[in-house]
Amino acid sequence: MLPELGHFALILALLLAALQAFFGIAGPALGRDRWIAAVTPAVAGQFVMIATSVACLIASFVSNDFSVTYIAENSNSALPLFYRVSAMWGAHEGSLLLWIFLLSCWTVAVAIGVSRLPARFSARVLGVLGVVSFGFLLFTLATSNPFLRMDPPAPDGRDLNPILQDPALAIHPPILYTGYVGFAVAFAFACAAMLEGRMDQMWARWTRPWTTSAWAFLSVGIALGSWWAYYELGWGGYWFWDPVENASFMPWLVGTALIHSLAVTDKRGLFKSWTLLLAVLAFSLSLLGTFLVRSGVLVSVHSFAADPTRGIFILAFLIIMIGGALTLYAWRAPLLKSQAGFDLASRESFLLFNNILLVIGAATVFAGTMAPLIADSLGLGTLSVGAPYFNPTFMLSMLPLLTLLSIGVHANWKRGRLSAAKRTLLTTLLAAVITGVIIVYVVYSNGKVLSPVAATLGVWIILSSLVDPIDRIRRKLSLPRSVIGMTVAHLGLGIFVISVTTVESFTLERDVAMAPGQQTTVGNYEFRFQGVKPIEGPNYNGVEGTVVVTRHGVPTSVAYPQKRQYWVQRQVTTEAAIEMHHGSNVFVALGDELGAGKWSVRFQIRPLVNFLWLGAFIMAVGGGIAATDPRYRVARQAAAAVPLTPPATAGEGAR
Amino acid sequence: MTPRQKRMTLVFAIVAGVSIAGALALTAFRQNVTFFFDPTQVADGKVPPGERFRLGGMVTKGSVQRAPGSLEIHFVVTDFKHEVPVSYTGVLPDLFREGQGVVAHGRMSGGTFVADEVLAKHDEKYMPPEVAKSLKKKPGEQNPGGA
Numbered sequence: 001m002l003p004e005l006g007h008f009a010l011i012l013a014l015l016l017a018a019l020q021a022f023f024g025i026a027g028p029a030l031g032r033d034r035w036i037a038a039v040t041p042a043v044a045g046q047f048v049m050i051a052t053s054v055a056c057l058i059a060s061f062v063s064n065d066f067s068v069t070y071i072a073e074n075s076n077s078a079l080p081l082f083y084r085v086s087a088m089w090g091a092h093e094g095s096l097l098l099w100i101f102l103l104s105c106w107t108v109a110v111a112i113g114v115s116r117l118p119a120r121f122s123a124r125v126l127g128v129l130g131v132v133s134f135g136f137l138l139f140t141l142a143t144s145n146p147f148l149r150m151d152p153p154a155p156d157g158r159d160l161n162p163i164l165q166d167p168a169l170a171i172h173p174p175i176l177y178t179g180y181v182g183f184a185v186a187f188a189f190a191c192a193a194m195l196e197g198r199m200d201q202m203w204a205r206w207t208r209p210w211t212t213s214a215w216a217f218l219s220v221g222i223a224l225g226s227w228w229a230y231y232e233l234g235w236g237g238y239w240f241w242d243p244v245e246n247a248s249f250m251p252w253l254v255g256t257a258l259i260h261s262l263a264v265t266d267k268r269g270l271f272k273s274w275t276l277l278l279a280v281l282a283f284s285l286s287l288l289g290t291f292l293v294r295s296g297v298l299v300s301v302h303s304f305a306a307d308p309t310r311g312i313f314i315l316a317f318l319i320i321m322i323g324g325a326l327t328l329y330a331w332r333a334p335l336l337k338s339q340a341g342f343d344l345a346s347r348e349s350f351l352l353f354n355n356i357l358l359v360i361g362a363a364t365v366f367a368g369t370m371a372p373l374i375a376d377s378l379g380l381g382t383l384s385v386g387a388p389y390f391n392p393t394f395m396l397s398m399l400p401l402l403t404l405l406s407i408g409v410h411a412n413w414k415r416g417r418l419s420a421a422k423r424t425l426l427t428t429l430l431a432a433v434i435t436g437v438i439i440v441y442v443v444y445s446n447g448k449v450l451s452p453v454a455a456t457l458g459v460w461i462i463l464s465s466l467v468d469p470i471d472r473i474r475r476k477l478s479l480p481r482s483v484i485g486m487t488v489a490h491l492g493l494g495i496f497v498i499s500v501t502t503v504e505s506f507t508l509e510r511d512v513a514m515a516p517g518q519q520t521t522v523g524n525y526e527f528r529f530q531g532v533k534p535i536e537g538p539n540y541n542g543v544e545g546t547v548v549v550t551r552h553g554v555p556t557s558v559a560y561p562q563k564r565q566y567w568v569q570r571q572v573t574t575e576a577a578i579e580m581h582h583g584s585n586v587f588v589a590l591g592d593e594l595g596a597g598k599w600s601v602r603f604q605i606r607p608l609v610n611f612l613w614l615g616a617f618i619m620a621v622g623g624g625i626a627a628t629d630p631r632y633r634v635a636r637q638a639a640a641a642v643p644l645t646p647p648a649t650a651g652e653g654a655r
Numbered sequence: 656m657t658p659r660q661k662r663m664t665l666v667f668a669i670v671a672g673v674s675i676a677g678a679l680a681l682t683a684f685r686q687n688v689t690f691f692f693d694p695t696q697v698a699d700g701k702v703p704p705g706e707r708f709r710l711g712g713m714v715t716k717g718s719v720q721r722a723p724g725s726l727e728i729h730f731v732v733t734d735f736k737h738e739v740p741v742s743y744t745g746v747l748p749d750l751f752r753e754g755q756g757v758v759a760h761g762r763m764s765g766g767t768f769v770a771d772e773v774l775a776k777h778d779e780k781y782m783p784p785e786v787a788k789s790l791k792k793k794p795g796e797q798n799p800g801g802a
Contacts, residue, residue: 235748344661356669364680371684381690384709388687393680400672511745513726572749591746595723600746 003068006056007147013049013100014141016042017134024127025195028120036123043111043126046133050104054097057146058088067153070094070146076159076568078539086170087160092310093146095173099290100136102174102181107133110185110210117206124192125185132184135317143310159568162540168228176221176248180286182214183251186258187283190276191325194332204266204275209627211262211279212485215255216623222248223616231576236509236587236604238612241390246369247289250362254282257358259623260351268413270340270348273333274355280329284322285362290314292369343416350408357401364393395450402457402497405490406432406464424467432460439498440505444607447505458497465490485626489619496615502607509604515597522603525586526550527559529601532590540566545590545599547577556581559588561601576602585609689760698737702763710739710768711758719753732757732768743770750775 020042027035061084066072074094075087089098107129114122140146163169189207193199225245230238239245258278264271342348368385375383406428410421418425436456440447469487472479508523516531530546542564549557559577566573576589584607591600691709692702702708710732718731727744730753741759751757751773761770 235746341658344664349665352665356672360673360676364676367680367684371688383688383690385684385688389683393676393683396676396679511726513724515724574749589746594721594725598724600726602746 002056002060002063003065003147003149006053006060007145009049009052009056010097010137010141010145010147013046013053013104014134014137016046016049017130017137020046020130021127021134022130024123024125024130027127028123028195033119036119039123039126039130040111040115042130043107046130047104047108050101054088054101057094057097058085061085061088064157066155066157067149067151068146069148069150072150072154072157074157074160076157076539078567079157079160079165080538082167083160083165083170086164089173090160090164093140093144095177096136096140096144097146098174099177099181100133100140102177103129103133103136103184106178106181106185110188113210114206121192121196124195125188128188128191129184132188132321135321139310139313139317143313157568159539159566162564162566162569162571162573163232165566166228166232168224169232172221172224172228175217175224179214179216179218179221180248180251180289182210182217183255183279183283183286185214186211186255186279187325190279191328193336194276194325194328197332197335199265199272199276199336201266201269204262205632207279208259208262208266209629209632211255212259212623212627215252215259216620216627218248218252218255219616219620219623222252223613223620226616227613230609231578232573236576236589236602236606238503238609241365241368241385241387243369244289244293246365247285247292250365250369251282251285251289253358253362253365254278254285257355257362258282260354260358264348264351268340268342268348270338270342271352271355272336272338273329276329276333276336278355278359280322280325284318284325287314287318287321340414342414345411345416345418347408347411347413349416350404350411353404354401354408357397357404361394361397361401364397365390368393399453399457402461402493405493406457406460409464409468409490425464428460428463428467432456432463435459439502444502444506451501451505454501455498458494458501460494461497462491462494465494480631481629482626482631485622485624485629487622488625489622492615492618492620492622494615495611495618499608499611499615503609503612507604507606509602511591511600511602513594513598514601520603523605524551525556525581525603525605526553527588527601527603529599532599535562535564537564539568540564543590545588545601547588547601549579549586549588551581557586559586561588561590563590580610583608583611691758693734694732694737694739695734697739697763697768705762707760707762709758709760710741710770711756712739714751714753714755714757716753732759739768740766741768741770743773745773747773748775 020039023035023042024039026032027039060068061071061075062081064071064075064077064084066075070091070093071087074090075084079087087094089095107126110129111122111126114125186207189203189210193203222245225248226238229240229245230236258275261271261275261278265275368389371385372383375381407418407425410424411418433456436452436454436459439455439459440452465487469479469483472483510520510522512520514520514529516529519526519528521527526549528548528550530548532543532545535542535544542562544560544562547559547561548555549559557579559579561577562575564573564575565571574589574591576587578585578587580586584605587602587604587606589602591602594600689707689709691711694710694712696702697710712732712734715731715733715738718729720729721727726746727742728747729740729742731738731740733739741761743759743761752775755775758774759768759770760772760774761768763769
């Protein structure tokens with residue numbers, strides 16, 4: 001019964017999404033107040049239906065209903081309860097349902113948040129979100145229904161892919177998707193502004209907290225995925241420039257540009273049409289990410305199945321959404337002219353360069369990700385693009401970005417005089433160079449050509465972003481949350497940059513064939529292999545190695561790397577043993593049995609690698625702090641004082 | 656500077672920056688793209704000599720050999736038409752198995768493909784699309800064409 005109920009609820013949700021989209025867009029256009037009033041109930045009803053549907057699917061997973069095809073393919077009666085719940089989004093169909101559910105959650109939050117905004121505007125925002133929801137619901141019901149039954153029912157399930165049976169990966173998709181889907185809100189605000197034909201500084205102030213929160217979720221989601229790849233995939237890397245990673249990274253880069261461009265639109269009323277374009281672009285890249293991951297067009301560890309009808313549907317949806325938004329943009333953007341000017345060394349200029357460099361960075365990633373696809377469809381051969389392309393080209397736009405950041409935080413709005421900040425700039429730069437050189441040549445030794453440069457930039461960002469808050473505290477000025485959030489996020493970036501530098505410059509790794517009792521040295525550490533013993537878990541068995549780790553002869557820890565074989569899929573997974581000593585991660589992974597009693601063992605020492613994810617997490621925390629600035633809430637109360645239907649028409653939008 | 660000059664400076668800086676970035680990206684792209692070949696294309700001499708490329712196919716059943724206690728491993732990659740012997744030193748990925756699809760990065764050296772990286776990023780249900788495509792073409796004996 002439960003799967004049918006879930007299926008039925010999903011169909012009702014589709015109808016409600018259609019109503020939400022129609023009333024939300026047609027109501028304000030035709031000036032029907034009753035239609036506008038019907039939007040919010042449609043949002044609430046849709047949320048109830050989708051939540052019911054999700055609950056039904058999870059309940060069916062928990063109760064091991066293997067007559068449902070999706071559950072039979074992705075769960076098993078021996079699977080622990082926690083993973084039976086997370087198996088709901090373990091493959092294509094369920095993750096789409098999760099996408100839709102999260103969109104519905106965002107929509108409800110937006111409906112509550114915009115209730116104090118002008119009614120026509122908020123109806124339009126919700127209407128655009130209804131269009132997105134309708135498309136995804138239709139896609140799910142037509143091509144990827146998770147509730148389909150099979151006859152006869154399977155005696156037991158084929159199990160969740162063992163590499164997905166992991167706590168970080170269980171929560172990675174919901175958080176990542178919350179970020180992806182969150183850009184739909186920025187997109188809806190942008191479309192609503194274009195439909196209204198007007199966009200003022202208030203608009204930017206309403207949009208900022210939503211965009212910043214979406215960005216923060218996306219940051220955490222990407223960091224979790226990277227952390228998982230590091231410890232679970234068994235080769236100890238943190239970023240592979242895999243198409244799926246790039247798919248989440250591109251919206252992040254454009255989203256980062258968007259939150260900076262929104263700041264200019266908010267404070268100075270500039271960059272209006274550029275901000276709109278970025279909002280459309282960020283969501284388009286989120287949709288493209290869904291397309292890349294779910295259609296199976298690219299070789300990737302994450303592609304679950306290749307089904308061409310799905311790809312074509314998503315492609316058509318992508319063309320309708322992006323094409324529609326861009327047409328709207330071409331039609332309405334000329335109305336949104338920015339009047340004010342600014343100096344070359346003003347804060348606006350620096351943020352403009354920030355935007356250009358971030359978009360160039362996203363473009364280089366895009367080119368490398370799409371090239372194999374394009375070359376293949378043009379019959380130019382099957383090629384692959386990897387780190388040798390991505391690393392230098394991406395660095396090319398990021399190094400100037402990081403440099404300009406350290407200078408730009410001292411710049412003033414509108415006025416282009418940096419001379420007042422000259423002393424601060426030189427002092428922080430000198431301190432950064434000294435610290436950078438110490439990190440590269442004293443703490444660690446040698447390194448590559450760019451190591452001291454990158455380390456210096458990382459330190460400089462940290463020092464520069466601290467100058468303004470310290471100055472404000474000293475002069476007993478107010479320290480708004482948006483400034484604290486920005487400072488924290490920039491500190492996170494600085495930590496991230498230093499960490500990437502040390503990891504890329506000073507990582508040591510070695511694969512060794514070891515017999516029990518044998519010892520090997522990697523860097524400052526000695527590893528003594530003590531042999532392996534069999535182990536058994538709830539749904540797997542395997543072997544566990546014992547490796548005694550010492551540092552210059554002083555015992556530090558004992559590592560227990562595992563090699564597991566899961567019963568149902570007969571799949572082998574590597575569980576690396578990772579410990580942190582003196583800021584470095586000591587990574588031990590068990591390879592294969594080589595015969596003659598020997599095992600291959602992989603050792604890696606990655607300095608400061610944990611600070612990479614910590615840096616990303618701090619950036620997200622900064623975003624969270626900034627998003628909760630009361631300034632945006634006051635803005636909403638101020639909006640409530642405005643009459644509910646402003647006399648705005650398309651013609652006078654230019655302000 | 657007049658506002659017009661300022662704007663021109665800005666536009667010029669942006670255009671210059673974008674073109675330099677584009678040119679460098681293109682250079683990096685040309686030098687760092689690796690092509691994919693299957694054993695038939697290797698046998699037909701389609702691979703430029705000495706170039707690094709990716710070899711894909713199935714690991715021939717019974718072909719995996721290892722000197723006991725050594726990290727060096729030898730196996731044969733096949734597309735059921737031609738075979739290429741492969742040698743690799745290091746830890747193999749979890750999903751590497753005889754009779755399964757595999758993609759190896761490396762160079763040809765005296766008739767043997769010396770791999771520096773072996774990937775088996777897929778489960779039983781899923782094979783790298785390029786390997787699946789290359790295998791599918793063989794039974795019909797059609798001309799493989801460019802791909």
